[in-house]
Amino acid sequence: MPRTDVNRFAEMEMFARVVERGGFSAAARASNVSASAVSKLVARLEARLGTRLVHRTTRRFQLTPEGQAFYERAVAILADLGEAERSAGAGERPAGRVRLNSSASYISHILAPLLPRFLALYPEIELDIVQTDLVVDLLTERTDIAIRAGPMPNSALMARKLGSTRMMIVAAPCWIERHDLPRTIEDLERQDRLGFGYARAVKGWPLRTVEGEDTVLPTVGRVRMSDGEGIRRLALAGVGPARLAAFTIRDDIAEGRLVPILEDANPGDEEAFHAVFIGQSASLPARARALLDFLAEQGQVA
The missing domain is CATH 1.10.10.10 (Winged helix-like DNA-binding domain superfamily/Winged helix DNA-binding domain)
Structure with missing residues (x-):
């Protein structure tokens, strides 16, 4: 003792x-x-x-x-x-440090534009933001809130939904100039395709044939990467076609930097986003609950 x-x-x-x-x-x-x-x-x-x-x-x-x-x-x-x-x-005044874990895509396209507003609302809150697409253990990593994409597995974690977004296959005009625009699933199947360097819930690219049957095109290619924002940048550089969340590439498509591919074969599946945490939201510290409520209200993907 x-x-x-x-x-x-x-x-x-x-x-x-x-x-x-x-x-x-x-x-x-x-x-x-x-x-x-x-x-x-x-x-x-x-x-x-x-x-x-x-x-x-x-x-x-x-x-x-x-x-x-x-x-x-x-x-x-x-x-x-x-x-x-x-x-x-x-007490109930939101103050102190909040540790947030999130993907590069969500940080770049959703969180970063909102941060000035959040920090102005809560001047006594400090943020530690860890950027990764990998699923982390909240207890081990001492994380208050994590933003996760995809279906929520059965677990002890609680979650607030942050919306969902369509998935789209896109390529840069320079890649299309070199390889021609794929017009059928078979055309795309013959090309290298950008993929993730880790296992994901959806193993491949879901597509719908002209006969109306659902199929999954395996993600095979010479280049893989660990996060969606990195894959987006590779697609912009003309490295290959990629299947990405619509909210991350909407501006790229509007400005002609990326071109949708095989939209007729797009089954319209969506990827959900959640803010996950341990325990009930009412029991969270005021600082973490303030961020959670702010993201649920203003940090929605679409």
Whole structure:
């Protein structure tokens, strides 16, 4: 059992200040205490931990590997403590840090244009945005909200729907000039097609034959990528045709940068988007609930 008379958070805070200020004297000046008091505190901390945290010389201050590891953990713990105090003290006032995980496509075409409005509405909220198309574990990644595309699997996660969007096959005019415009499914099947570099719920490109039968064209090609926005950029560069969400390419089509392909064979399937989180929305911290409600109201895809 740790001694109850040891203020471990104060020790962590002072040790972090020593590291960030580059030495005992600078940390002492910042804390309005003597350098000897700071040195003794770090010495007591080392004695309690049973390891050396810093190498001391007259001219140099250097962390040991153990000191570096302790500093990194201490900073994380102090940040969590600060956020806990801000959340508790704020009550229902949205304040503090929200960690959001989202795809590059949603960030680029939906979230980014809305962020100035959200930040103006909630000046005490800070955002950590992690960009990836991969499905992450919200607990492991310490994520408050994740934006996910596709059908929602059965899980303990809760979700708010953010709309749905048509899927379309498109190619750049420069690619069409080199390969001609595919007019049948067979024409497209003979071409390299841009695809994702990870498994997706829909394995291939759903299409409808002239006889009205549904089929799936496998995604095969020499180039794959890990996110939809990256695939869009490859399509714009003429690397190959791609099947993309309509909300990400609507402007490209309107301005002639991309051309729809085989719209007669498009079955009209849509990809749904959800904001997912752990627990009931009513139990979310005010800061996370503010972002969730804002996205549900203004962050819809179509």
